[in-house]
Amino acid sequence: MKISAVLKMLKEGKITEREAEKAVSENFYADIGCAKVDLDRLRRTGAEEVIFGEGKTPEQIIKIAKVLVEKFGAAMATRVPKGAFEAIKGAFPDALYSDAARIVTIDRRAPKARKPGRRAKKTFIAVVCAGTADLPVAQEAAETARFLGSSVRLFADCGVAGLHRLLDNLDQIRKAKVVVAVAGMEGALPSVLGGLLKAPVIAVPTSVGYGASFGGITALLSMLNSCANGVSVVNIDNGFGAGYNAHIINSI
Amino acid sequence: MKISAVLKMLKEGKITEREAEKAVSENFYADIGCAKVDLDRLRRTGAEEVIFGEGKTPEQIIKIAKVLVEKFGAAMATRVPKGAFEAIKGAFPDALYSDAARIVTIDRRAPKARKPGRRAKKTFIAVVCAGTADLPVAQEAAETARFLGSSVRLFADCGVAGLHRLLDNLDQIRKAKVVVAVAGMEGALPSVLGGLLKAPVIAVPTSVGYGASFGGITALLSMLNSCANGVSVVNIDNGFGAGYNAHIINSI
Amino acid sequence: MKISAVLKMLKEGKITEREAEKAVSENFYADIGCAKVDLDRLRRTGAEEVIFGEGKTPEQIIKIAKVLVEKFGAAMATRVPKGAFEAIKGAFPDALYSDAARIVTIDRRAPKARKPGRRAKKTFIAVVCAGTADLPVAQEAAETARFLGSSVRLFADCGVAGLHRLLDNLDQIRKAKVVVAVAGMEGALPSVLGGLLKAPVIAVPTSVGYGASFGGITALLSMLNSCANGVSVVNIDNGFGAGYNAHIINSI
Amino acid sequence: MKISAVLKMLKEGKITEREAEKAVSENFYADIGCAKVDLDRLRRTGAEEVIFGEGKTPEQIIKIAKVLVEKFGAAMATRVPKGAFEAIKGAFPDALYSDAARIVTIDRRAPKARKPGRRAKKTFIAVVCAGTADLPVAQEAAETARFLGSSVRLFADCGVAGLHRLLDNLDQIRKAKVVVAVAGMEGALPSVLGGLLKAPVIAVPTSVGYGASFGGITALLSMLNSCANGVSVVNIDNGFGAGYNAHIINSI
Amino acid sequence: MKISAVLKMLKEGKITEREAEKAVSENFYADIGCAKVDLDRLRRTGAEEVIFGEGKTPEQIIKIAKVLVEKFGAAMATRVPKGAFEAIKGAFPDALYSDAARIVTIDRRAPKARKPGRRAKKTFIAVVCAGTADLPVAQEAAETARFLGSSVRLFADCGVAGLHRLLDNLDQIRKAKVVVAVAGMEGALPSVLGGLLKAPVIAVPTSVGYGASFGGITALLSMLNSCANGVSVVNIDNGFGAGYNAHIINSI
Amino acid sequence: MKISAVLKMLKEGKITEREAEKAVSENFYADIGCAKVDLDRLRRTGAEEVIFGEGKTPEQIIKIAKVLVEKFGAAMATRVPKGAFEAIKGAFPDALYSDAARIVTIDRRAPKARKPGRRAKKTFIAVVCAGTADLPVAQEAAETARFLGSSVRLFADCGVAGLHRLLDNLDQIRKAKVVVAVAGMEGALPSVLGGLLKAPVIAVPTSVGYGASFGGITALLSMLNSCANGVSVVNIDNGFGAGYNAHIINSI
């Protein structure tokens, strides 16, 4: 029930004050016990709540997804193991799964509602990826931004150990409105890109590496200390966050 | 000498091949011994080189500034101690100093060249600052973005311990095209802002705090782990980086 | 045997001095080889020993529980894996298990002995939980405080990314005598609560998160550096400790 | 102006809507440029804002103190260097300074308003301090709690290396409603106290020590991992926080 | 062949210089490919080489044990998983296994050669253990010292949360020539012991704990910063090292 | 197609400019989707790309290996689990696997092309290994250097706890042109070697150890702080990197 309808019913004495209060709050979030699904987030931040799958049971994911699909016609869950997807598919037969990105999407929106206008625009996000092992994180970023409505181009294996592979693709990357740079190990890619580009660079450190890479800490620190300008950083392996950030900048 | 002029002189036999090579490279950087000042950065990245003052002697800063002022009519140096500014003022009597931000600026550009067009635009950057002790970093961000050509509004002392101080200013902050959130201690401000805004939030952890704040590490980690979306992070106390990032997004 | 009885028997020559010494010490702890079960703790600290299940074999848990049940009519063990509970149930068919909290309880006390007086009182503990994945720790806190005799109300999914979900429940939370705030990732919840409440806030960082959350270190540091007053902190995932602390404050 | 007065004037058309809005917000905080002094905190949390002196100039401390003294008749600032106190004394000739605790207080409240009722009560806070070098932090805790209205007793040099010094004072400590335990180096004191007391123990690690004490990290970690129950922890050297927490528990 | 015999044969021309060199070196170590077993260690350090089982295959352990048993009539291997012991038992049917300590021993020495003299002495090592979960490390220490020839008494579950359990056994512990103190979590036991004893205390931090115990780092740091004198520390979970140290001190 | 051939065809109008561009770039790297295999590395750095197996699927390894074998007649992949090798063997029946070093090699080069000249030279690399558990890393170093064309001698179990085992082999080690020193735990071996040798020492810390060895961090730090000269360090367990470095120095 919309807030105006609730208030009208209250005024007409059809519901009590307590019932009205509860009905109003249901416009803002749905309390389903294990979660209070944020229904107001789209209005406040420009994007619906996305389900962070890690640490949630398939049952919890399904319960939250049901609320979102009912409200918005679509839902996305990140960091979903393959096994959990099987359970989710039982509840949503039209759910899709990206093996690489470990993302589940359910999308029942009319094609028009999928923001075709924006897609039609010439602007796109470039996701530049240092090594083959960094690809899953890069794909999480790309899938996220696409689900939210942006166009994305992915450039794989452009690490600085073979600089010509990056320079060879530079003309294409330069055309992007915003760039996501994904790298593990020493995480030097965003610094090199930052020195070559006008677009803002969102750096994603990955946990790829061993020994003193400390599960991505080295790449994270490296990116935070970039000698190049225009680089900002998200958490280790946080492809989702980078894709989200890139999308809201691409949407400006 | 412009590259075309060099090539013309070479063709006409007025200079040797070696002289031509040197003259061409001087279009890209000026080698002054202690530094190779990047003259090509404006073309590549959209902004001139800014002098990072920390670890440089006043003499080095002056030498680099001279190259930049000659080429671009302006120069900015960050992290300059008051004492060093005195020496710089000897070389550039028109240099200005911001005590709070510890930034030196020299600006001899015609008012028009200071990007008046963009300033006239309605868009602005909101710099939101958690506590009084975080102000210097917030001011470094604000000064940087202004020097580069953006409009900036600064909101001081909006920390989450008194949430109403932030919520009271929310309507104003919501109008910004991009938001810089500056906080020390537990660094919770960007999370709260991220959950309330459509604009991208650039989070700057500061070294304000004591004990287990570890010189800003806690705030940095907190911001990297933000449960809100749309937040990206720069280095501890990196007001310059945040202002630069905010400007390039504001310039889109 | 009570100490007075032992002394009487010693005086009457029915037992030797050595036997008396041993019998007296048995009032204070029971030495069962792998453990010296603290029988005096209730007198000293106001609460019986609780079995920390991690790192103990089911056999050890059973041996200790037997001593406690015999002495106090009840026993509680935390951090017990489901598998170990099966073994414990073999020894205590009336043992109960909370899946979420991983707590085993055996309670043979007469209902009256379960401190009904205190339960009847109006005071209660509010356990406020940031995200769905933090629920197990919140439930450990709630179960612990209930076992010890306090009333508890649990508020799930009140993280700061959707501030309205917290503010909407604030009136209820304000009525609590003491508040437990459970959060992972950047752990901002206790700061926001601390700025809004009169009651003491016991903050519990959880290991929920990834990358630079470092298994809860970020949330821990964030809580230790809270800019709000009235917040104290327990170990990562230490729901038990928070519930215990909350109970002794609630018992004042 | 009280909110009711503002609304009355607005209704009577004596002030504009904008003026009313500003006047209402002034009941909640005073915007003095460098700070938004929280005037509503007493109502929300039960205690007025206390000025954290570190990182603030004497001028900023004076400006904030003026607002607080005008509103509440008293102000307290922590972590004020001796030198800064001289400047503050220029503005507040009746300001007092505790050398050990580095706290400035200005108190113009009528004796009655200093919560004599609570002081008269039998309850008190015990501040137990491990070593001589930990005394400044213990005194910060004691001064804070006293300023807020609690009675405090300080027990110096009760470290565990000479256990009898602690046990000898145990009868006195047991009478406290809440205990603050202050220790550096290995920080074992709260564990020993926690095992002996019914009262909640607020543990304060100090930066006293050298080498692998890492400026208090060891004591902090030790206290977070206490094997005794009833112990919660505040930041390193955070005597203020411990005193504040102890006071709100003592006020229950 | 003893060195003297080798030299004699060389002098008599029965072996070449090269053969002599090899034969001499075989008195000092046995090169078996994967290892150079140190046969000279007993002479140099007073104790034979002990096999550190972690990271070695059962085959490697057997090969090294064969050399040691042949030379000294006995061998000990620490950190041997149960599974590996089965394989070892195949090669040494008389090998014994301590489940708790995860130690394998083979001992074919004549009872007299097992240093009965020293065992007969009144001196012994006290191994004092904080909690039930610390027992395996304590038992590794005890088994090691016993294998090397010392008498050992083990005191279980004497953690500081129930101080009376420790004080009750103090008279016995005071009789030891050297004390090993084993504790996890906050590791306060050695500090309390150090303040009460004349004997040197060898502290062993264990990895028992969770969250901010960081796998034993907290206990380690705590012990290194002990405010009591007479405490020295070995690596986390290094029961072997503590037992070895205790034995060489007990052997003085 | 060689670059000259491409340019010729372009001049003759047989291919378009775009086709020429693509054909030229194929001389530098092969874009196979998941990777851009660096075909130019041999020319630039003197060695072909080696496949880092960790984090790559067997399919990805096979795809990259095919490109390398086709181009260079040989390929090597490090950190390949036994299971993955089975899959690789399906594609390359002549692939060889070193269990200890976890390296796969395919080598179809004519014996002459395997740099027999260099092997024939008197120079060799000494790989000195501290303990038995460090052997896999030492063997990764040795196998890598051999694949690249160097002669290698491996000295096992030369740790400093039994110094005579090292000194006994010193004459042999001194003959090497470059030395690789592999050690875990406290990593003291390179310091002792550095003080005794003229040759450069490349130190490889291993993750062998427990407790405060922190997975090799202690050995890494120890080696970085060596009081001996001539020691440089690679990442923890980076046998490959040490072998590569040793080879390029041996090739001088």
Next chain:
Amino acid sequence: MKISAVLKMLKEGKITEREAEKAVSENFYADIGCAKVDLDRLRRTGAEEVIFGEGKTPEQIIKIAKVLVEKFGAAMATRVPKGAFEAIKGAFPDALYSDAARIVTIDRRAPKARKPGRRAKKTFIAVVCAGTADLPVAQEAAETARFLGSSVRLFADCGVAGLHRLLDNLDQIRKAKVVVAVAGMEGALPSVLGGLLKAPVIAVPTSVGYGASFGGITALLSMLNSCANGVSVVNIDNGFGAGYNAHIINSI
């Protein structure tokens, strides 16, 4: 007053029960406000309290020293800056200062009471020091042990970078009953010594070094992970602790 005297006076009614209690406790510690000087420590642990000078004012040191000198005829204070010694000398004109060790001693005991018996014994402590910059810590260890009554021999500059300097002195070092090994940087010295000696080795890491020596952490970790047996460790720069430990072992 001795306890027996107190009890006698109490029995005779010359003092009240309260006075008796206070008089008894004064046998155990002297409460001087800032400290409770431990007068019972000699009886319990075999050595008097030593004043840890760091973090204490000269006035506090003097007050504590007065109690100790009155009771025991001697006092020692460690980590006393030169400036503080001047103040102490004002109160104790016979106080002596060791510049290198930063130790103050006052010794008014009759020569006989200085444990001449033990000094006459053949046993001594060897303090072996790695580098010239480590000497102050080594001297703190030596001075401490000498004050407590042991004989000490100091071996300077025996670091492992020039192994022959150590081996050349080995015969002398082997005669010591216990060895203190002092080293900064990579701290390899105790490992080498541990492999060569029968005596227990107490390792002292020093903060000598730079960069990744992290103020002594590297040396500390290195010593904790020693591959040699018989090594235990004290805190960074804790010469006092090592000297104390060595003395109590030397006293066995």
Next chain:
Amino acid sequence: MKISAVLKMLKEGKITEREAEKAVSENFYADIGCAKVDLDRLRRTGAEEVIFGEGKTPEQIIKIAKVLVEKFGAAMATRVPKGAFEAIKGAFPDALYSDAARIVTIDRRAPKARKPGRRAKKTFIAVVCAGTADLPVAQEAAETARFLGSSVRLFADCGVAGLHRLLDNLDQIRKAKVVVAVAGMEGALPSVLGGLLKAPVIAVPTSVGYGASFGGITALLSMLNSCANGVSVVNIDNGFGAGYNAHIINSI
């Protein structure tokens, strides 16, 4: 006295066995109390002992330098503050000081003895430096290698933020036999160089940076995790070590 001379005198009965032993050992090191100057190092490692000035008094430096100058005709001390140099100049009027590198050299060798042969060779070391603030470390490396006898070329300000400055000098750098890469902040330079060069790259992290650069830790970790081959690393700010390593490789 040479060893042969000593032995001759011993044989002739001119000196006692003890005198002979002392005289022989003086060929290997000079015991001057605070240090045992290593006189044998040139023979063993190919280079004389260099004085590490940090933590040594000017007097100690002078004493050691005297021994070295007497023996070898030259001495070098690193990390010498300007003030200390003044004192050293008093003892060695011909001592030279490099302000940037903070190195003192005394060189009385005949020009020929300064290894003119090697200098004449075509090989040289390239020291490539990322930023202006990194220059002191780069100069320490260059000065060290020059003192030891190598030719060096220094390339300043070649950081990756302006890649063309590096690529423009690549042809020169490629001619070096070994390359030293000096960088602070994110330390990406060695990775880029490693991917472009055949020569071994010795990477030196510097403490240049702020915030999460952690005094050079970030650069250090970045270099250890380089995705390029052929890179090995020395300690933070260890210009000396890099110069030394480069020299011994250049000497091959």
